[in-house]
Amino acid sequence: MNTIKNRGMMLGKTLIATTVAAVLLAACAATPVKPDGAAEARDKLTQLQADPNLANRAPMAMREADAAVRAAEQPEVDQDVAAYRVYLADRKVDIARAQAETSLAESQRTALSAQRERARLDARTREADAAHLAAANSEQDAANAQQAAANSEMQAAELQRQLDLLNAKPTDRGMVLTLGDVLFETGRADLKPGAAENLGRLVTFLNKYPDRTIVIEGYTDSVGTEDYNQGLSERRADSVKSYLTRQGIDSTRVSASGKGMSEPVAGNDSASGRQQNRRVEVVISQPPAASL
Amino acid sequence: MNATSHAHWRSLPRTAVSLTGMLILAACASTPPPPIASLQAAHDAISNAERVEAGRYAAAELGEARTKLASADTAVTEKRMTMADQLAQESRVEANLASARTADIKAKAVNEEMMRSNGTLIEEMQRNSGDKP
Numbered sequence: 001m002n003t004i005k006n007r008g009m010m011l012g013k014t015l016i017a018t019t020v021a022a023v024l025l026a027a028c029a030a031t032p033v034k035p036d037g038a039a040e041a042r043d044k045l046t047q048l049q050a051d052p053n054l055a056n057r058a059p060m061a062m063r064e065a066d067a068a069v070r071a072a073e074q075p076e077v078d079q080d081v082a083a084y085r086v087y088l089a090d091r092k093v094d095i096a097r098a099q100a101e102t103s104l105a106e107s108q109r110t111a112l113s114a115q116r117e118r119a120r121l122d123a124r125t126r127e128a129d130a131a132h133l134a135a136a137n138s139e140q141d142a143a144n145a146q147q148a149a150a151n152s153e154m155q156a157a158e159l160q161r162q163l164d165l166l167n168a169k170p171t172d173r174g175m176v177l178t179l180g181d182v183l184f185e186t187g188r189a190d191l192k193p194g195a196a197e198n199l200g201r202l203v204t205f206l207n208k209y210p211d212r213t214i215v216i217e218g219y220t221d222s223v224g225t226e227d228y229n230q231g232l233s234e235r236r237a238d239s240v241k242s243y244l245t246r247q248g249i250d251s252t253r254v255s256a257s258g259k260g261m262s263e264p265v266a267g268n269d270s271a272s273g274r275q276q277n278r279r280v281e282v283v284i285s286q287p288p289a290a291s292l
Numbered sequence: 293m294n295a296t297s298h299a300h301w302r303s304l305p306r307t308a309v310s311l312t313g314m315l316i317l318a319a320c321a322s323t324p325p326p327p328i329a330s331l332q333a334a335h336d337a338i339s340n341a342e343r344v345e346a347g348r349y350a351a352a353e354l355g356e357a358r359t360k361l362a363s364a365d366t367a368v369t370e371k372r373m374t375m376a377d378q379l380a381q382e383s384r385v386e387a388n389l390a391s392a393r394t395a396d397i398k399a400k401a402v403n404e405e406m407m408r409s410n411g412t413l414i415e416e417m418q419r420n421s422g423d424k425p
Contacts, residue, residue, distance in 0.1 A: 098392035105399035112406040
């Protein structure tokens with residue numbers, strides 16, 4: 001019993017001794033902890049290494065930073081040395097980050113250059129397309145102008161041809177078509193059956209050029225009284241007008257007047273002169289917008 | 293054997309001389325030489341940073357590198373050579389950081405300029421194509 005008690009006491013003493021030793025050891029172990037600031041440098045490095053865009057860049061600076069952080073983490077009794085190592089570690093991590101970001105920016109530049117080239121190419125393509133379109137347009141415009149000129153020439157030529165067909169002559173009053181005494185029997189104002197042929201061409205002309213108006217003037221020779229001849233010339237002019245309106249020509253485009261025997265074109269003392277004086281003149285006006 | 297032993301015995305004074313020399317050297321080592329290599333390295337790193345225009349882009353870092361180098365020189369005059377070496381090392385690393393940050397800022401500026409001009413180009417193109425669809 002006594003021995004057991006002694007043994008118990010000895011065990012107790014041993015335990016105390018061990019505990020004290022352990023505490024002392026722990027105290028010793030606790031003293032050389034990592035220097036101040038080393039953990040912050042490690043955090044910065046870890047962040048950098050965790051960034052997938054930066055981790056594999058600037059490998060040399062990364063290795064130097066890693067070594068510097070590990071050196072800073074070594075327990076160090078000398079506070080100045082510890083601070084010095086932490087300082088180097090911190091700056092080397094910063095250098096590694098700056099170099100990695102520079103490298104990233106440079107690699108992004110390749111993509112930016114490619115984008116710029118694409119944009120420039122697109123711009124040039126569009127410019128070229130626009131130039132082509134403009135060229136095509138101006139060619140078309142030129143062709144249109146040529147066509148218009150050709151058309152207007154053709155129209156002018158056609159008009160001349162029509163006027164020639166009518167046997168119209170240019171005068172101060174415009175184009176004048178003289179219908180001889182083929183239209184009427186002597187002393188009568190109704191059209192001869194053959195007159196339709198002569199007037200048909202005038203109808204065709206007026207239908208073709210709807211902006212033209214005409215003045216119909218009747219003339220006689222000097223056989224008979226002046227009043228008679230005046231009345232006859234008026235009736236003959238009216239007769240031509242009503243024929244034209246019956247053929248569909250708008251009556252507003254046609255005016256008719258009698259000039260009687262007042263304006264002979266030849267002497268009335270011969271049969272041929274009197275024949276020339278018996279006539280109907282058709283004066284063809286210029287169109288309002290005299291483009292032709 | 294005998295000759296060798298005799299020769300060994302004769303060389304004793306020489307050993308004494310070298311020992312004395314070593315003692316003198318050890319005495320010299322107690323006031324260590326200035327950290328010339330570290331100081332030169334710091335100086336070179338600062339020159340390099342100045343050449344890449346760190347004064348414009350990383351003025352704070354360059355300024356600190358200069359201050360550290362000046363402190364290192366002061367430590368040399370005070371014969372505190374270990375501190376001088378540490379300050380010179382810190383100055384070198386700080387100057388290198390100034391250079392690295394300068395390069396980073398320049399690289400990013402180039403990219404931004406490219407992005408801006410690309411944006412302008414693309415915008416202009418879209419405007420043109422909007423006018424003439």
